[in-house]
Amino acid sequence: xxxxxxxxxxxxxxxxxxxxxxxxxxxxxxxxxxxxxxxxxxxxxxxxxxxxxxxxxxxxxxxxxxxxxxxxxxxxxxxxxxxxxxxxxxxxxxxxxxxxxxxxxxxxxxx
Amino acid sequence: xxxxxxxxxxxxxxxxxxxxxxxxxxxxxxxxxxxxxxxxxxxxxxxxxxxxxxxxxxxxxxxxxxxxxxxxxxxxxxxxxxxxxxxxxxxxxxxxxxxxxxxxxxxxxxx
Numbered sequence: 001x002x003x004x005x006x007x008x009x010x011x012x013x014x015x016x017x018x019x020x021x022x023x024x025x026x027x028x029x030x031x032x033x034x035x036x037x038x039x040x041x042x043x044x045x046x047x048x049x050x051x052x053x054x055x056x057x058x059x060x061x062x063x064x065x066x067x068x069x070x071x072x073x074x075x076x077x078x079x080x081x082x083x084x085x086x087x088x089x090x091x092x093x094x095x096x097x098x099x100x101x102x103x104x105x106x107x108x109x110x111x
Numbered sequence: 112x113x114x115x116x117x118x119x120x121x122x123x124x125x126x127x128x129x130x131x132x133x134x135x136x137x138x139x140x141x142x143x144x145x146x147x148x149x150x151x152x153x154x155x156x157x158x159x160x161x162x163x164x165x166x167x168x169x170x171x172x173x174x175x176x177x178x179x180x181x182x183x184x185x186x187x188x189x190x191x192x193x194x195x196x197x198x199x200x201x202x203x204x205x206x207x208x209x210x211x212x213x214x215x216x217x218x219x220x221x222x
Contacts, residue, residue, distance in 0.1 A: 046168035046171070049164045050165060050168070053161045053164070057153070057154070058188075061153060062187055065188070075176050075177045
C-alpha cells in the first residue's frame, strides 16, 4: 500500500487558505491529519459516505467511468476529496469571497 | 414553492457539453428533466444522498454554514448540484479533456 508522504501533506497544508488536510484509507479511516481528532473524525466520516455514493453513481451510470474528484462548496469552506485506489486525500480550504466572482469570470471567458 | 422555470432549464441544457439537467424537490424527487426516466431516477437517487450528507457535514462542522454547491468529477462527466431551499438543480456535463489542463493553469495564475 503506497500512501502520500508526510511532506506532500505538509506542503498542501502550507498553502494559503488551507484549513486542513486529511489522509484516509479507502474506507475513510483517518491515517494522517493536520487537524484535531474530533474535526478529523467528523470530516472523514461524512466524506467516506459522500465518496462511496459518488463512486456508486459513477459506476451505475457508466461502468467504465471512474470518480476523480468531489468538491463540496459551502459558504465558509470548500472541501476537496481526491480519491485513489488505496486512500483519499481530503483538503479543507477557506472560501475567499472574491473567488466565486473570479471563477465565474474565468468560466465565461472559456465559452 | 417557487421552482426554476422550464426556460431556465432549457437554456442550461442548450449549453455546449451539457448532457442533461434535472430539477428535483428538496427530497431529491425529480420534477423536470431533460433526460430519460431511468437515467433521471438514477442521478436523482444518488444526488439526494450525496447532498444530504454534504448538508449534514456542513452543519455539523459549523452550524451557521450553508451548503452551496457539490461537484462530482469523473473521467467522463462532471455532475454539478446546486441546492436551494425548495429544490436542487442537477447539471450533468461532458468532461472536455483540455478542461483539466486549462483549469489547472488558471488555478496557478491566481496564486
